[in-house]
Amino acid sequence: MPEISHAIGIGELARRTGCQPETVRYYERIELLENTLRTEGGQRRYDERAVRRLTFIRHARDFGFSVDAVRELLAMSDQPDMSCQEVDAVAKHHLEEVESRLQRLSALRDELRRMVSQCDGGKVESCRIIEVLSDHQLCISETAHKGAHDFG
Amino acid sequence: MPEISHAIGIGELARRTGCQPETVRYYERIELLENTLRTEGGQRRYDERAVRRLTFIRHARDFGFSVDAVRELLAMSDQPDMSCQEVDAVAKHHLEEVESRLQRLSALRDELRRMVSQCDGGKVESCRIIEVLSDHQLCISETAHKGAHDFG
DNA sequence: CTTGAACCTGTAGTTGCTACAGGGATTATG
DNA sequence: CATAATCCCTGTAGCAACTACAGGTTCAAG
Numbered sequence: 001m002p003e004i005s006h007a008i009g010i011g012e013l014a015r016r017t018g019c020q021p022e023t024v025r026y027y028e029r030i031e032l033l034e035n036t037l038r039t040e041g042g043q044r045r046y047d048e049r050a051v052r053r054l055t056f057i058r059h060a061r062d063f064g065f066s067v068d069a070v071r072e073l074l075a076m077s078d079q080p081d082m083s084c085q086e087v088d089a090v091a092k093h094h095l096e097e098v099e100s101r102l103q104r105l106s107a108l109r110d111e112l113r114r115m116v117s118q119c120d121g122g123k124v125e126s127c128r129i130i131e132v133l134s135d136h137q138l139c140i141s142e143t144a145h146k147g148a149h150d151f152g
Numbered sequence: 153m154p155e156i157s158h159a160i161g162i163g164e165l166a167r168r169t170g171c172q173p174e175t176v177r178y179y180e181r182i183e184l185l186e187n188t189l190r191t192e193g194g195q196r197r198y199d200e201r202a203v204r205r206l207t208f209i210r211h212a213r214d215f216g217f218s219v220d221a222v223r224e225l226l227a228m229s230d231q232p233d234m235s236c237q238e239v240d241a242v243a244k245h246h247l248e249e250v251e252s253r254l255q256r257l258s259a260l261r262d263e264l265r266r267m268v269s270q271c272d273g274g275k276v277e278s279c280r281i282i283e284v285l286s287d288h289q290l291c292i293s294e295t296a297h298k299g300a301h302d303f304g
Numbered sequence: 305c306t307t308g309a310a311c312c313t314g315t316a317g318t319t320g321c322t323a324c325a326g327g328g329a330t331t332a333t334g
Numbered sequence: 335c336a337t338a339a340t341c342c343c344t345g346t347a348g349c350a351a352c353t354a355c356a357g358g359t360t361c362a363a364g
Binding site: 076 | 207215228231232236244250261263267268271275282
Binding site: 009019020022023026030039040041042043061066067 | 319320321322323328329330
């Protein structure tokens with residue numbers, strides 16, 4: 001057993017950052033985390049710096065930042081003397097995206113509510129939900145067909 | 153040229169339903185659309201029924217229903233005499249999901265707004281955005297780490 | 305008959321992980 | 335020291351719902 005003091009295994013790193021070992025290995029593979037020390041037997045060992053970095057990553061992901069955005073944020077956070085304008089820009093851009101998704105999602109909710117409320121529990125033949133979905137005149141698809149699964 | 157009257161090609165079907173030929177072929181592959189007639193040369197030809205079915209599918213997708221949900225809805229809409237209780241259940245379930253996503257997304261927006269508003273444009277060193285992301289005490293990850301990318 | 309647009313199949317890429325299979329390493333216990 | 339339990343390794347494949355080719359064929363118009 002090589003002398004790597006204060007070093008933890010991938011399992012504890014994962015536990016302490018609220019993710020899974022597979023995710024850590026995945027982050028290493030896509031170079032979001034750098035290669036770390038290994039024991040003689042080839043097992044990964046991490047220090048506190050790694051814990052902090054992964055914590056940052058997980059928080060940013062929880063905030064909905066894409067992996068690419070996280071990469072940028074990490075690069076910036078490594079340059080303490082830089083102006084944080086760019087950080088701000090990344091965050092604002094993300095906020096805008098979230099706001100636009102929110103708008104579309106809430107429009108969708110309204111449509112769904114209307115649809116559901118008009119169903120009278122009769123037969124499929126005359127079901128308002130089926131009708132709405134079949135309707136050729138519906139306009140939602142025109143505004144949304146470019147990013148349908150971007151709602152959710 | 154075989155006699156297939158009133159038949160359209162995959163391109164026009166796609167155009168009329170607001171999607172792409174690749175998507176139509178994809179739907180056929182996953183058996184959301186059934187195999188259709190082919191010309192002698194092997195090209196697909198569609199009729200009005202196919203247009204209606206694909207319209208239905210696209211609308212349901214635009215409403216955010218999963219492909220599996222669409223499959224169910226399609227099966228139901230093929231049984232006009234059935235009670236539409238099940239249709240209603242699928243739609244309501246989906247509405248609930250949308251509403252819960254909305255809630256999480258708007259909580260996220262609030263967090264992001266707060267974060268962005270606290271950035272004073274100074275240096276990265278003291279950037280509030282970076283600080284928030286680095287913070288070990290943050291609780292959002294506890295509520296969200298199970299479904300982070302389920303926000304959007 | 306020739307041209308050009310539309311179409312074909314099959315495969316791989318996208319995003320961000322997650323889930324194995326089939327092994328090896330480490331650690332705790334007897 | 336032996337063994338068992340637990341951890342860890344690599345590599346690959348899967349998820350959702352498409353999208354994007356490459357490399358070739360067919361169709362419809364002139």
